[in-house]
Amino acid sequence: MAIRLGDEAPDFTAETTEGRLNFHEWKGKSWAVLFSHPRDFTPVCTTELGTLAGLKREFDSRNTKVIGLSVDAVADHQRWNDDIRDVTGHALNFPLIADPDRRIADLYDMIHPNASDTFTVRSVFVIGADNKVKLTLTYPASTGRNFQELLRVIDSLQLTAKHSVATPADWRQGEDVIIVPAVSDEDARKRFPGFVAKKPYLRVTPQPSA
Numbered sequence: 558m559a560i561r562l563g564d565e566a567p568d569f570t571a572e573t574t575e576g577r578l579n580f581h582e583w584k585g586k587s588w589a590v591l592f593s594h595p596r597d598f599t600p601v602c603t604t605e606l607g608t609l610a611g612l613k614r615e616f617d618s619r620n621t622k623v624i625g626l627s628v629d630a631v632a633d634h635q636r637w638n639d640d641i642r643d644v645t646g647h648a649l650n651f652p653l654i655a656d657p658d659r660r661i662a663d664l665y666d667m668i669h670p671n672a673s674d675t676f677t678v679r680s681v682f683v684i685g686a687d688n689k690v691k692l693t694l695t696y697p698a699s700t701g702r703n704f705q706e707l708l709r710v711i712d713s714l715q716l717t718a719k720h721s722v723a724t725p726a727d728w729r730q731g732e733d734v735i736i737v738p739a740v741s742d743e744d745a746r747k748r749f750p751g752f753v754a755k756k757p758y759l760r761v762t763p764q765p766s767a
């Protein structure tokens with residue numbers, strides 16, 4: 558069954574490039590990005606994995622662990638890692654799950670049979686500290702993901718989890734945010750003094766500090 562926003566992220570135990578792990582134990586109280594890619598030794602996937610490895614510190618600074626998955630075996634992941642490093646300058650620095658029997662791919666609905674009945678699509682699940690799914694994305698095999706966008710979304714998710722605000726189109730860290738409609742004007746005047754009402758339902762305020 559499809560996993561929806563707000564659902565608990567299903568737990569599993571799997572073999573990875575960093576040994577056998579239990580997902581919820583490995584994740585702990587951090588946020589996590591669980592993503593799938595179609596196959597090892599394929600061009601777009603090679604660029605994606607290296608790009609993500611190069612961004613590891615950005616994810617660390619957001620208290621977010623990264624874990625990948627494909628239907629290939631651990632030995633393939635490890636051989637492919639040399640190519641990833643050669644091409645991108647970044648070797649894997651997060652676990653890559655081996656899922657040859659597609660157990661976890663099925664659990665997370667990562668195989669879309671009308672796209673391919675063999676390989677996982679490019680799924681992304683952002684999972685909060687509470688183990689609930691906060692964001693899902695699905696890309697086809699032919700389109701590499703934009704991981705800067707993923708960082709931007711995590712910034713928004715973490716901000717809006719703490720404050721009664723939402724983020725507008727194309728928002729970036731440090732830019733003005735929107736006061737959610739559930740906050741009355743009276744309450745907004747206390748919590749967000751000086752906010753600007755562009756419309757009665759569109760009230761803008763500087764980004765609250767952490």
Ligand code: BEZ
Nearest residue numbers: 595599600601602698699
């Ligand atoms: C790729 O990563 O380049 C790729 C993988 C599967 C199908 C098409 C492209």
